[in-house]
Amino acid sequence: MTTVFAGIATSLDGYVAGPNPTLEEPLGERGESLHDWVFGLEVWRGPHGLDGGTTTASSAVVEERIERTGAVVMGRRMYSNGEGAWQDDPKADGWWGDDPPFHVPVYVVTHHAREPLPKEGGTTFTFVTDGVESALAQAREAAGEKDVAIAGGASVIQQVLAAGELDELQVDLAPILLGGGTPLFGSGVDGNVELDSVVDAPGVTHLRYRVLR
């Protein structure tokens, strides 16, 4: 059965992007350091078209996420320019390039209708204008026996959680304090979770929670 899961890097103080995002730093000040643990991994570099890399305790975590993912849901800002949006151009083609790392159908929740955008390597961006639940339904359909990954940003994860549709939350807890930025959880975001597993890896702690209903 299809599981809906989110996996997102978060600072110790709970931010998924740092303060003051700009064109040069779309993830905000020091926000990119949230992902330091992943950039060197072979299992991450491959799908991003990069050679080489290392293997750590994080590799199996990343690999499992890639293998189980049959479709992706993301917000418009994550599509167009990452979590800490520095611009609001709905036609911006995003930072994902010609060969995005997803290699599966991606459903972008947006207010701006546009034609589906096929890319190389199996990624097609489909723009969904009738809400996150519609995007989820389409992603479930596309995923078949595989799972649906909520790629973020925080707002989409919160919406899926609030809709009672999130089955699993994977927090990649980076040992940094950003002091501000985009919080993973907003005020009023509620829910019951249960720890499933912990993986202690270089530069990150992977916490996997089941969402209880």
Place this chain on the structure above:
Amino acid sequence: MTTVFAGIATSLDGYVAGPNPTLEEPLGERGESLHDWVFGLEVWRGPHGLDGGTTTASSAVVEERIERTGAVVMGRRMYSNGEGAWQDDPKADGWWGDDPPFHVPVYVVTHHAREPLPKEGGTTFTFVTDGVESALAQAREAAGEKDVAIAGGASVIQQVLAAGELDELQVDLAPILLGGGTPLFGSGVDGNVELDSVVDAPGVTHLRYRVLR
């Protein structure tokens, strides 16, 4: 050499107390559930004058904190009525009772001068009106070869961190979302930390960080 450490229970969304604290719920709505993992432990119940209890992977964590602690620093609200203060009476004698669980000197950072208050079992509350650094200096002196524990609340921990005096932060991460309350880290709280160890225990994940300077 004396180490200054803080150990505090925090929700997955980063709160050390829930929303809307009251007389009946000084830790706010569902805030007490942050500590569910500890109430049943024999190693916690003993110092609190309670019989029985269980032993889990948390027991060694709690035991080590008790053993290394030679003095405690806490804020006025944690002294008088817990983190989620529901009253502001500076003369309130607190919820700690006649035999507080500390059994070492406790330095309370407050604006209200009063005489030291000796209690049973080795706890003496000393009220420090000239700031957190003064309280820390007195606690270091009292601790001798042992360590200084910052008991909270969040504000005092932030002050000690900002003063560059925190050596170690232990976050007892409870698998709950409180949706609001008192955040452990405020906006603008900055710092560099490095993960030291992870202990996966029933109902809690103990994350121990070194603070880097």
